[in-house]
Amino acid sequence: MNATNTTELMNTLGSQAKAASALMARANAATKLKALRGLAALLRANVAPLQLENAKDLERARAAGLAEPMVDRLKLTPQVIETCAQGCEQLAAMPDIIGEISGLKQMPSGIRVGQMRVPIGVFGMIYESRPNVTIEAASLSIKSGNAAILRGGSEAIDSNRALAALVQQALAEAGLPLEAVQLVPTTDRAAVGQLITMPQYVDVIIPRGGKGLIERISAEAKVPVIKHLDGNCHTYVDDPCDVAMAVKVADNAKTQKYSPCNATESLLVARSVAAEFLPQIGAIYAAKGVEMRCCPEARTVLSKVAGAQLKDATEQDWSEEYLAPVISVKVVGGLDEAIAHINHYSSHHTEAIITRDHMHAQRFLREVDSSSVMVNASTRFADGFEYGLGAEIGISTDKFHARGPVGVEGLTSLKYVVLGEGETRG
Amino acid sequence: MNATNTTELMNTLGSQAKAASALMARANAATKLKALRGLAALLRANVAPLQLENAKDLERARAAGLAEPMVDRLKLTPQVIETCAQGCEQLAAMPDIIGEISGLKQMPSGIRVGQMRVPIGVFGMIYESRPNVTIEAASLSIKSGNAAILRGGSEAIDSNRALAALVQQALAEAGLPLEAVQLVPTTDRAAVGQLITMPQYVDVIIPRGGKGLIERISAEAKVPVIKHLDGNCHTYVDDPCDVAMAVKVADNAKTQKYSPCNATESLLVARSVAAEFLPQIGAIYAAKGVEMRCCPEARTVLSKVAGAQLKDATEQDWSEEYLAPVISVKVVGGLDEAIAHINHYSSHHTEAIITRDHMHAQRFLREVDSSSVMVNASTRFADGFEYGLGAEIGISTDKFHARGPVGVEGLTSLKYVVLGEGETRG
Numbered sequence: 001m002n003a004t005n006t007t008e009l010m011n012t013l014g015s016q017a018k019a020a021s022a023l024m025a026r027a028n029a030a031t032k033l034k035a036l037r038g039l040a041a042l043l044r045a046n047v048a049p050l051q052l053e054n055a056k057d058l059e060r061a062r063a064a065g066l067a068e069p070m071v072d073r074l075k076l077t078p079q080v081i082e083t084c085a086q087g088c089e090q091l092a093a094m095p096d097i098i099g100e101i102s103g104l105k106q107m108p109s110g111i112r113v114g115q116m117r118v119p120i121g122v123f124g125m126i127y128e129s130r131p132n133v134t135i136e137a138a139s140l141s142i143k144s145g146n147a148a149i150l151r152g153g154s155e156a157i158d159s160n161r162a163l164a165a166l167v168q169q170a171l172a173e174a175g176l177p178l179e180a181v182q183l184v185p186t187t188d189r190a191a192v193g194q195l196i197t198m199p200q201y202v203d204v205i206i207p208r209g210g211k212g213l214i215e216r217i218s219a220e221a222k223v224p225v226i227k228h229l230d231g232n233c234h235t236y237v238d239d240p241c242d243v244a245m246a247v248k249v250a251d252n253a254k255t256q257k258y259s260p261c262n263a264t265e266s267l268l269v270a271r272s273v274a275a276e277f278l279p280q281i282g283a284i285y286a287a288k289g290v291e292m293r294c295c296p297e298a299r300t301v302l303s304k305v306a307g308a309q310l311k312d313a314t315e316q317d318w319s320e321e322y323l324a325p326v327i328s329v330k331v332v333g334g335l336d337e338a339i340a341h342i343n344h345y346s347s348h349h350t351e352a353i354i355t356r357d358h359m360h361a362q363r364f365l366r367e368v369d370s371s372s373v374m375v376n377a378s379t380r381f382a383d384g385f386e387y388g389l390g391a392e393i394g395i396s397t398d399k400f401h402a403r404g405p406v407g408v409e410g411l412t413s414l415k416y417v418v419l420g421e422g423e424t425r426g
Numbered sequence: 427m428n429a430t431n432t433t434e435l436m437n438t439l440g441s442q443a444k445a446a447s448a449l450m451a452r453a454n455a456a457t458k459l460k461a462l463r464g465l466a467a468l469l470r471a472n473v474a475p476l477q478l479e480n481a482k483d484l485e486r487a488r489a490a491g492l493a494e495p496m497v498d499r500l501k502l503t504p505q506v507i508e509t510c511a512q513g514c515e516q517l518a519a520m521p522d523i524i525g526e527i528s529g530l531k532q533m534p535s536g537i538r539v540g541q542m543r544v545p546i547g548v549f550g551m552i553y554e555s556r557p558n559v560t561i562e563a564a565s566l567s568i569k570s571g572n573a574a575i576l577r578g579g580s581e582a583i584d585s586n587r588a589l590a591a592l593v594q595q596a597l598a599e600a601g602l603p604l605e606a607v608q609l610v611p612t613t614d615r616a617a618v619g620q621l622i623t624m625p626q627y628v629d630v631i632i633p634r635g636g637k638g639l640i641e642r643i644s645a646e647a648k649v650p651v652i653k654h655l656d657g658n659c660h661t662y663v664d665d666p667c668d669v670a671m672a673v674k675v676a677d678n679a680k681t682q683k684y685s686p687c688n689a690t691e692s693l694l695v696a697r698s699v700a701a702e703f704l705p706q707i708g709a710i711y712a713a714k715g716v717e718m719r720c721c722p723e724a725r726t727v728l729s730k731v732a733g734a735q736l737k738d739a740t741e742q743d744w745s746e747e748y749l750a751p752v753i754s755v756k757v758v759g760g761l762d763e764a765i766a767h768i769n770h771y772s773s774h775h776t777e778a779i780i781t782r783d784h785m786h787a788q789r790f791l792r793e794v795d796s797s798s799v800m801v802n803a804s805t806r807f808a809d810g811f812e813y814g815l816g817a818e819i820g821i822s823t824d825k826f827h828a829r830g831p832v833g834v835e836g837l838t839s840l841k842y843v844v845l846g847e848g849e850t851r852g
Contacts, residue, residue: 022769026793099792105814111803113813116791120825203825224650224826245848252850343448352844365542365843366525367452377537377846386851387539387842388531399546399629399839400650401827413825416813417791418778420803422671424678425812 009186010194013149014201016179017122021147024180025119029096035142035174036092040085042166043135047078053162054131061155073129076159084135087391091143094390097408098145101417110423115414119145121203123411124195125393126151126217128209131159137206138167138181140393144411147180149202151195154187161185196221206406208394226402226410228394230321231261231349233379236338236364237277238355239270245376246273246354247280252378253352255288259323261395262350262372262382266318266328268338274301274331282308290325293317297331318345335360339367346370348397350382371397371404435612436620439575440627442605443548447573450606451545455522461568461600462518466511468592469561473504479588480557487581499555502585510561513817517569520816523834524571527843536849541840545571547629549837550621551819552577552643554635557585563632564593564607566819570837573606575628577621580613587611622647632832634820652828652836654820656747657687657775659805662764662790663703664781665696671802672699672780673706678804679778681714685749687821688776688798688808692744692754694764700727700757708734716751719743723757744771761786765793772796774823776808797823797830 043050054076061071097117104114123146125137134152141148152160164183171180184191196205196217205225207217218225235253237246253264269277278298282305285292293313294302302308317328318341332338342351352374353364361375372382382405384392389407396402402410469476480502487497523543530540549572551563560578567574578586590609597606610617622631625648632652633643644651661679663672679690695703704724708731711718719739720728728734743754744767758764761779768777778800779790787801798808808831810818815833822828828836 022795025795026789107812107814109807109812111800111807111812116799118792118795121795242848248850249848256851354848366544369448369451369544369547370841372842372844373542374537374844375846376848377844378850380851381535381537381844381846381849382842386533386535386537388533403839404842413829415796416798416808416830418798418800418803418807420801420807422668422675422780422802423807424675424804425682425806 006186006188006190007194010184010191010198011201013182013184014122014198017147017149017182018201020177020179021119021121023177024142024145024147025098027145027176029098031174031176032096032142032145033092035170035176036088036139038173039135039139039167039170040088040092042170043081043085043088046166047081050076050081050159050162054159056158057131057156066155070129074131074156074159076131080132084132087136088139091139091390091408094143094408096143097412102414104417104419109425110421112419114417116417117409117412118415120411120413122147122149122201124149124151124202124205126192126195126205126207126209126213128153128213129156131156131163133208134160134163134183135167136391137393138164140391140408140411141181142171142176144408146411149182149184149195151184151192157187192217193220196223199223206394224401226394226396226406227398228261229397230347231263231395232266232319232321232345232347233262233264233349233382234266234268234342234346234351235264235379236268236332236342236351236353237270237273238335238338238353238357238360239272240356241273241354242356243273243277243280246277247284249352249354249376249378250281251284253380254285254290254327255325256378256380258325260380261321262379263323264327264352264379265320265322266330266345268330268332268341269298270334270338271297271331274298278302278329279305285327288325290327293326293328295330298329301331302329321347335363339364343367343369349395350374350379352377352379371395432612432614432616433620436610436617436624437627439608439610440548440624443573443575443608444627446603446605447545447547449603450568450571450573451524453571453602455524457600457602458522458568458571459518461596461602462514462565464599465561465565465593465596466514466518468596469507469511469514472592473507476502476507476585476588480585482584483557483582492581496555500557500582500585502557506558510558513562514565517565517816517834520569520834522569523838530843530845535851536847538845540843542843543835543838544841546837546839548573548575548627550575550577550628550631552618552621552631552633552635552639554579554639555582557582557589559634560586560589560609561593562817563819564590566817566834566837567607568597568602570834572837575608575610575621577610577618583613618643619646622649625649632820650827652820652822652832653824654687655823656773657689657821658692658745658747658771658773659688659690659775659808660692660694660768660772660777661690661805662694662758662768662777662779663696663699664761664764664779664783664786665698666782667699667780668782669699669703669706672703673710675778675780675802675804676707677710679806680711680716680753681751682804682806684751686806687747688805689749690753690778690805691746691748692756692771694756694758694767695724696760696764697723697757700724704728704755705731711753714751716753719752719754721756724755728755747773761789765790769793769795775821776800776805778803778805797821
């Protein structure tokens with residue numbers, strides 16, 4: 001596909017999405033619910049055909065020599081498809097927030113002023129590998145009354161086409177416009193450049209993928225981007241704290257799963273509890289094969305732990321998102337130093353304090369400048385499902401518009417409504 | 427000032443603002459209140475010195491041959507200064523929303539999840555002429571716990587410097603950092619280019635001025651921009667409606683003041699009430715010297731009105747923001763055509779329907795895609811004071827982050843807070 005054709009194609013997708021978004025914005029809750037339930041049924045009825053299409057992607061990936069963990073991420077197993085179907089049903093069951101009016105108050109002039117929740121319009125989603133993101137994005141788009149243009153990775157194009165066809169069938173059967181969810185049908189890379197520079201059609205871009213992809217898109221986009229950069233999350237063990245709780249939480253935050261963005265990458269410990277706490281967590285990390293990159297003080301304490309894999313932390317380690325069985329460990333003077341360290345090195349994703357001190361907890365919550373701040377809980381909780389959002393299209397590390405896990409509400413906007421009885425301005 | 431010096435200057439202002447923003451974010455309500463009340467007192471105590479500085483700007487403006495209405499906008503009269511002081515006191519009296527936690531709910535895992543309102547960080551404000559904007563921006567910045575970098579117009583530089591000095595004195599006397607509000611001390615235009623491309627220091631840019639200025643800034647900025655483009659506002663007179671109310675509101679919406687962005691620029695009338703309504707409003711507009719640019723049908727009806735200044739509307743008229751005693755008038759088939767016309771031609775600022783039909787009112791509120799939608803009220807009500815926001819830093823015609831009048835809340839963001847008792851993820 002040459003450049004002119006890509007431009008034409010993207011303009012067509014854009015203007016169709018814009019037209020569909022007006023119809024989606026006024027679709028009633030029952031219609032959207034029907035589309036979501038219909039999509040769940042279609043997914044369950046099409047496991048075999050979906051796997052046939054998915055096999056083409058898998059074959060291409062293996063032929064290209066992709067590593068098996070990467071091939072795994074591409075797989076549409078019956079379990080993955082069932083999870084997608086359940087996700088659609090869960091979204092369907094949630095209350096519809098479009099049209100909700102909040103804060104309606106009467107002003108001295110007599111007018112009543114409130115805010116109504118409305119869809120943003122059209123969002124463009126750019127993502128890699130996992131084809132189930134196609135269903136997550138499509139279902140959130142339908143529930144939130146937006147239109148979406150989806151650009152999945154070229155490695156999953158056959159799976160994504162098959163899934164998007166089911167989405168459009170569900171939309172049509174519910175009486176909604178097909179163009180409310182469109183997959184970019186080409187793997188031409190120029191299509192991404194077009195998608196992020198059409199402010200006349202696209203209201204916001206949501207990239208999901210590596211930091212490089214997101215930085216490139218943010219730099220080149222001519223529309224707002226909901227950015228999820230890296231997750232260099234901290235757990236700070238304060239004094240006083242319940243040391244047994246601190247050990248349990250710091251273990252879970254690091255080792256329950258190594259790859260998620262909300263896993264703890266850096267452990268800070270108040271000097272006065274280091275001698276008690278560090279040997280206990282160090283023994284667990286040692287047993288689980290977690291390498292510890294330490295400040296000199298932490299290394300001294302941890303050197304007594306049998307089997308501990310210790311290294312000296314470099315300056316770079318304090319900023320690192322490992323996504324691996326590695327953690328940086330630093331002894332700090334107390335709360336002030338912990339907050340200062342976090343606000344300097346963190347990626348502003350998620351940070352937790354383990355403490356018994358109420359004032360420390362309050363200060364940590366207020367002063368740590370991250371999208372999620374936690375007291376006595378594992379950083380691994382930072383996601384849309386655990387926060388009760390029903391689904392999540394990404395986690396924003398920005399402060400503008402949406403911050404933290406982004407669900408249906410993050411894809412909406414508030415407009416002012418004014419109800420009067422003929423008031424005029426004096 | 428040469429380019430290197432401007433770059434250095436702006437980097438200094440930026441890093442100072444960033445450092446100050448951390449202190450402002452944790453300033454308590456009483457301290458901010460003290461700064462705002464102190465500023466009000468300083469403004470009242472310095473009317474004469476402020477007018478001396480202001481006289482320099484006025485003299486320069488007159489020497490440059492500025493038209494008298496433009497010179498008027500520059501004037502710091504005792505009345506303007508008193509209004510600024512009262513604005514500071516009103517903001518001081520409002521509840522402090524920073525640190526407020528909303529929606530705290532317990533999740534099945536046991537963690538409690540809510541959202542805390544926090545400042546955005548640093549905003550850059552770019553504005554023209556009226557020096558009182560310096561006080562409005564400074565006071566909103568203090569109340570919202572942000573730091574601000576203010577870039578006023580070169581024509582008001584002496585007034586702005588004098589006002590900013592009082593702001594910094596009030597901050598210092600309250601124990602807050604001086605650098606929480608900084609005025610760009612140079613009139614070098616390169617400073618604006620720097621201000622809008624420092625994402626490491628500045629979180630959002632708020633331009634206030636002509637459409638050209640805002641479009642230029644939006645195109646070149648490397649940080650989010652809260653945009654206020656034009657206000658092509660509509661009033662739609664529906665059938666059925668209270669015609670006397672429609673006449674009163676359409677009169678007020680157009681003629682109470684011609685220059686504000688929330689004045690109605692286009693009047694739509696349902697065909698079935700046109701013969702009754704148009705001659706009445708036409709007579710009022712004729713008496714007030716408002717030129718009517720009409721569709722053929724409206725012109726036929728209005729041609730019977732004595733003294734009416736009528737013209738045929740061109741296609742361009744439907745998109746025009748006149749800010750003058752001119753209005754476009756169109757007869758439409760009914761609600762559907764009115765909504766379609768508005769969504770096509772409007773600048774998405776403010777639109778009103780005059781109706782007695784409940785279903786029509788509901789559809790207008792839901793389907794009109796503008797930052798403020800009104801039933802039976804004058805579009806002139808669309809501003810922060812009338813909406814009870816206490817003050818307004820601008821009106822956003824965007825859908826992202828803040829939409830409509832932007833007050834303290836629009837300068838804040840929500841972060842997630844998680845309160846646990848040692849919960850871990852399973």
